[in-house]
Amino acid sequence: MNPPATAWQTAAAVSRGETSARSGVTAVLARIEAQNARLNCFTDIFSTAALAAADQIDRQVAAGQDPGPLAGVPFAVKNLFDVAGTTTLTGSKINRDQPPAEQDATAVARLKQAGGILVGTLNMDEYAYGFVTVNHHYGATLNPHDLSRVAGGSSGGSAAAVSAGLVPLTLGSDTNGSIRVPAAFCGVYGLKPTYGRLSRAGAALFSSSLDHVGPFARSLQDLALAYDALQGYDPRDPVCRDQPPEPALPSLNQGIEGLRLAIADDHFARGMSPPVAQAMQQVAEALNVTQTVTLPEAARARAAAYLITASEGSQLHLSKLQTRLQDFDPATRDRFVAGALIPSSWYLQAQRWRRWYRDRVSEIFRSVALILAPTTPCIAPFLDQTTMSIDGKTVAVRPHLGLYTQPLSFIGLPVMSVPIHLPSALPVGLQLIAAPSREIDLFRMAAQLERSGTVRARMAPGDESP
Incomplete structure (x- = not known):
């Protein structure tokens, strides 16, 4: 059976009246x-x-009016975006009491x-604090490629809905990797634009100085x-x-002529599982990329990102923590409580260090246009998996799924996670x-990889009817 139509196929057919x-x-x-x-x-x-x-779109087409570039395209959004009347x-659970x-x-x-x-709103980790979308109140969103595994998070519902062909487009948010991690695990495209590029108005924030919004799709x-x-x-x-x-x-x-490429080493070259390492090698060979660059102190950037996230998130929800502590998802509650105890001096030091890190990374982009790095250290973990191995050390799964995404969120860089085609994994x-502000370079590079067959979204197995 043929897979569901892409957004551009749907819009073209609706606009032409087909x-x-x-x-x-x-x-x-x-x-x-x-x-x-x-x-x-x-x-x-x-x-x-x-x-x-849909009926309104059809009336516009019948009247000879332009219904827009997304004419008739169904989409869904992570349930932190305001939808009038909902x-x-x-x-x-706490937000159910809001108007x-x-x-x-x-x-x-x-x-x-x-x-x-x-057409609807989508499941997520509570208050966007997580990488798995295993929600205490609304259940786990399952990975369409293997129902025993997580879809990733916190925008897990958004990635899984696209991967399963339920809708061609969804919206998510990304603080430390919440678009990119589920995009990788579900085999779809996910874009985290430059901080401030897209409006977040009407989207419930988690960490204001880190939050981005962006789309998911199966087609570039x-x-x-x-x-x-x-x-x-x-x-x-x-x-904005x-x-x-x-x-x-x-x-x-446009092609990629003139784009200087490099692969991130050091922090971003450690801890990869075999399928991830194979994907990185496949891309490097397809592009003939041999240059490497080091993002200095990436591990420290990740730690500082954690401090800022935990501090800002806990302060945003402090009144709820004081009055409705037991109504939180236990996993979220414990991390928010820990965040509320972080000294303000630590937070301020992390923000100062953030400026230093941003300046050092900016220097790298004077000599290269694009940097390649893995999205996650592993394929999607099992739903009940609590530990994983990174560099020979046993570590907790959930906090380490953002190993490669957090240092990049920290300074608001535009990043696209693209699905690497590995038939056996x-x-x-x-x-x-x-x-x-160089999102255009991301699209140029992704298009080149798509043309080469290296990058391809994977339609999850299952019932594609009707």
Whole structure:
């Protein structure tokens, strides 16, 4: 059976009147109905509203109007994005008591304005604090490629829904790797843009100085479509920069001439499991990349990122910790309590050191345009797995899944996790890392890897009906 249509295929067919938006949304809702019970991706499904939105798109097409670049494309969002009329859960029990959102998050609104149709909200780690999407309140989201394994987190529902073909596009958020880790484990594309590039207005924050929002897709062209629709200044987000949008779609055909490449060594070359090491070697050979670069003190950057994340997150939820401690997910609660005990002097020192690290990495980008690194040290762990081996040491699984992602979030670099095609293994991800505001270089590089057959999203096995 053929896999579900990509976003660009759907938009083209709907815009030309070759198919209706209603029929596409109906098919997506049927797939969700058939598969969500086993995968647990969705926490809310907006069937009535989605069908009404599809009918509106079809009326626009019939009237000869332009329905937008995402005409009739179903999408879903991590349940920390505000959706007008729906309570924003943020993966928590406590948030159920909040009133419904009065307006859509900016990112949701922009996808709708481009013709996209919102079909639901997606499961996540509570308050975005985690790498596994094993949620005490709403259950675990399972990896579509192996139901005994995690989907990654905290945007696990977003990655798994795309990987399983339930929807072609989703939105997630990334603080320390929460887009890139699940993208790698589920075998899809995930983009963490430059800090401040996309508006976070209406998205519940975890760590304000680290948080990004971004899209997931099975197709690089779909990822570019979504990214282009999401760009633009937004005064509702104080860190969203007033800069002209830079369309990613045209970059897919530009090639990589003039892009100087290097592979991250030192911290990023240690601890890889055999499938990850094989993927890195495969990419290096495909691109004939031999130059290496060292991001100085990456391990210390990761530790500082932890301090900042734990401090900012615990302060954001301090009143809830004081009044509703037992209503937290136990895994989240314990880390927030520990974060609340971090001395303010440690936090300030981490922020000062962050500036030093940013300056040192900026110097590297004077000689190279793109850096390659693994996304995760391993394939997706089992749901009940508590330890793993890194460099011969037994360590806890959950905090170490961000081994390679945290030092990059720390300074807001644009990073894309791309799925490496290894037929004999579960999905593996590679990080493409660019200088600030150079997302276009990420798309150029990913397109080259896609053309070479090195990078390819993997459709998870399962029922693809209807």
